[in-house]
Amino acid sequence: MTGQVRTVDGRVAGRRGQATRQKLLDCLGEMLSSSPYRDVKVIDVARKAGTSPATFYQYFPDVEGAVLEIAEQMATEGAQLTSLVEGRTWVGKSGWAAAEELVEGFLEFWRRNDAILRVVDLGAAEGDKRFYKIRMKILNSVTNSLTESMKELQAKGKVDKDISPAAMAGSLVAMLAAVASHQKGFQTWGVKQAELKPNLALLVHLGITGKKPTK
Amino acid sequence: MTGQVRTVDGRVAGRRGQATRQKLLDCLGEMLSSSPYRDVKVIDVARKAGTSPATFYQYFPDVEGAVLEIAEQMATEGAQLTSLVEGRTWVGKSGWAAAEELVEGFLEFWRRNDAILRVVDLGAAEGDKRFYKIRMKILNSVTNSLTESMKELQAKGKVDKDISPAAMAGSLVAMLAAVASHQKGFQTWGVKQAELKPNLALLVHLGITGKKPTK
DNA sequence: TCGGTAAGCTGACGGCATGACAGGACAAGT
DNA sequence: ACTTGTCCTGTCATGCCGTCAGCTTACCGA
Numbered sequence: 001m002t003g004q005v006r007t008v009d010g011r012v013a014g015r016r017g018q019a020t021r022q023k024l025l026d027c028l029g030e031m032l033s034s035s036p037y038r039d040v041k042v043i044d045v046a047r048k049a050g051t052s053p054a055t056f057y058q059y060f061p062d063v064e065g066a067v068l069e070i071a072e073q074m075a076t077e078g079a080q081l082t083s084l085v086e087g088r089t090w091v092g093k094s095g096w097a098a099a100e101e102l103v104e105g106f107l108e109f110w111r112r113n114d115a116i117l118r119v120v121d122l123g124a125a126e127g128d129k130r131f132y133k134i135r136m137k138i139l140n141s142v143t144n145s146l147t148e149s150m151k152e153l154q155a156k157g158k159v160d161k162d163i164s165p166a167a168m169a170g171s172l173v174a175m176l177a178a179v180a181s182h183q184k185g186f187q188t189w190g191v192k193q194a195e196l197k198p199n200l201a202l203l204v205h206l207g208i209t210g211k212k213p214t215k
Numbered sequence: 216m217t218g219q220v221r222t223v224d225g226r227v228a229g230r231r232g233q234a235t236r237q238k239l240l241d242c243l244g245e246m247l248s249s250s251p252y253r254d255v256k257v258i259d260v261a262r263k264a265g266t267s268p269a270t271f272y273q274y275f276p277d278v279e280g281a282v283l284e285i286a287e288q289m290a291t292e293g294a295q296l297t298s299l300v301e302g303r304t305w306v307g308k309s310g311w312a313a314a315e316e317l318v319e320g321f322l323e324f325w326r327r328n329d330a331i332l333r334v335v336d337l338g339a340a341e342g343d344k345r346f347y348k349i350r351m352k353i354l355n356s357v358t359n360s361l362t363e364s365m366k367e368l369q370a371k372g373k374v375d376k377d378i379s380p381a382a383m384a385g386s387l388v389a390m391l392a393a394v395a396s397h398q399k400g401f402q403t404w405g406v407k408q409a410e411l412k413p414n415l416a417l418l419v420h421l422g423i424t425g426k427k428p429t430k
Numbered sequence: 431t432c433g434g435t436a437a438g439c440t441g442a443c444g445g446c447a448t449g450a451c452a453g454g455a456c457a458a459g460t
Numbered sequence: 461a462c463t464t465g466t467c468c469t470g471t472c473a474t475g476c477c478g479t480c481a482g483c484t485t486a487c488c489g490a
Contacts, residue, residue: 007437014437016486036341038253038279043476052440057478064253118340125333125396126251132400160427167406167414171394178393179386181340185347191382199382203390206421212375222467229466231457258447267469272449 007058021059023049025073028066032115037122064123071120071134074113078138081109085145090153090205096213099201103176106142107197110180118181139177143169150208159210172207176200222273236274238264240288243281247330252337279338286335286349289328293353296324300360305368305420311428314416318391321357322412325395333396354392358384365423374425387422391415 005013005021013021027048031040040063046053060066084105088098110117123131143166150165179186179200186196205213220228220236228236242263246255255278261268275281299320303313325332338346358381365380394401394415401411420428 011437014486017438020438036343037337041476042478053477054440054479055438058438062478114340118337121340122252122333122337124400125329125336127399128251132403135400163417164406164410164414167401167410168418170401170406171390171411171415171418174393174397175386175390178389182389184342185339185350186382186385188347191379191385195379195382196386199379200386202378203383203386203418203422206425207418210421210427212425226466229457232467235467256447257449268448269450269469269471270467273468277448 008061009058013059017059020049020051020055024051024056024059025066025070028063029070029116032067032119037119067116067119068130068134070116071131074116075134075137078109079141081105081138082141082145085142085149088149090149090209092214095209096201096205096215099205099208099213100197102142102204103197103200106176107180107183110177111183114181121177121181139173143173146172146208153209163210168207172204175203223276224273228274235264235266235270239266239271239274240281240285243278244285244331247282247334252334282331282334283345283349285331286346289331290349290352293324294356296320296353297356297360300357300364303364305364305424307429310424311416311420311430314420314423314428315412317357317419318412318415321391322395322398325392326398329396336392336396354388358388361387361423368424378425383422387419390418
């Protein structure tokens with residue numbers, strides 16, 4: 001799909017070039033963690049990477065372009081989130097376990113990539129299709145799996161027919177994403193991680209099966 | 216609380232001053248709706264308001280400062296969201312109606328203020344306490360009411376004791392906020408508003424009462 | 431070993447936004 | 461008309477943006 005990495009002016013990047021490019025991406029990632037998105041300047045990223053702004057513009061059209069690149073990499077990793085749902089059963093004790101592990105895995109992924117995910121979220125909310133697509137790519141891996149699980153349950157008559165699996169799955173995943181990006185916020189407030197997770201798991205279980213879990 | 220509106224250099228603003236100040240805020244609000252946060256420049260806001268950048272800096276330290284001002288105004292309005300929960304009963308048919316109206320009202324508020332809320336969300340996620348406080352101010356009005364409702368239900372033995380009302384209410388509100396800010400996203404995808412809302416209401420009802428609603 | 435060629439990097443530059451200031455325009459009271 | 465305090469803007473130094481020409485470095489075939 002990607003074919004070859006190319007510079008803005010069309011040259012193909014060699015070993016050294018790819019290294020600098022990656023270094024710029026890494027530094028940008030760090031900057032995003034430590035300072036507000038609005039204040040991240042090309043010159044700072046370049047300085048941090050021990051190179052010049054001109055070099056940055058050789059590989060990326062602008063900051064946004066570079067962020068998209070990082071996000072793309074992350075989205076590829078994120079596809080493995082599917083494993084949190086696929087092949088799971090949602091009945092009995094293992095159903096509760098599935099919910100718990102889904103919450104745990106999701107929050108963990110978000111925590112690890114919070115800086116970039118913030119920006120992706122913003123871009124998507126602003127209506128930028130490229131960011132929206134990336135967000136979808138990540139969330140879809142979970143949403144689709146969940147939707148499938150729910151359809152199966154519906155087919156077996158275990159879940160009301162008038163529920164839209166897609167809407168329900170989408171809402172649940174959106175909730176997980178939202179709580180994840182404001183984890184620190186919850187802490188600063190009264191709510192502790194320890195009591196947050198089980199409640200999320202409960203909501204997930206309730207949403208998918210319509211029933212209280214048997215713990 | 217606010218006392219008097221003051222310029223950056225300490226003067227008190229008179230009638231005319233307050234008017235230009237407000238005009239700048241309005242224009243900034245419009246700009247935020249039409250272009251990415253990162254690209255909103257002081258000079259554009261000033262031009263749009265028919266004034267000069269210097270005037271802008273007389274009233275606000277920077278773009279962020281002005282955004283905070285708008286957000287503060289919005290948060291004050293937003294406090295009335297409490298009415299969506301307070302004095303509601305969560306049993307029987309009126310319980311379902313309460314859930315539906317909460318969802319409806321919340322989404323509507325978010326849709327009306329999406330541009331600023333995006334930025335507030337970003338600021339909060341980046342750890343800026345000022346933005347976080349504003350976000351709290353809005354969400355708390357709903358969260359606290361919900362928490363109270365749940366505590367009452369718990370006291371009556373209608374809800375499991377091992378649930379943390381605060382965590383549950385917080386999660387539900389976070390979900391509403393998240394879905395609201397990606398409403399367009401859901402639409403672009405397959406999910407329609409019409410099927411989204413009932414599902415959200417269902418989740419809210421399930422979360423608060425632990426039971427399926429009687430419609 | 432030695433060019434030749436393409437990749438890789440940077441200094442320098444015009445352009446624009448930022449943020450500060452001092453001074454001019456304006457409204458209101460005397 | 462004159463004074464006073466509010467309000468706005470022209471101007472300027474500073475710093476980042478984004479581009480280009482040109483220099484250095486690595487690779488490769490003869």
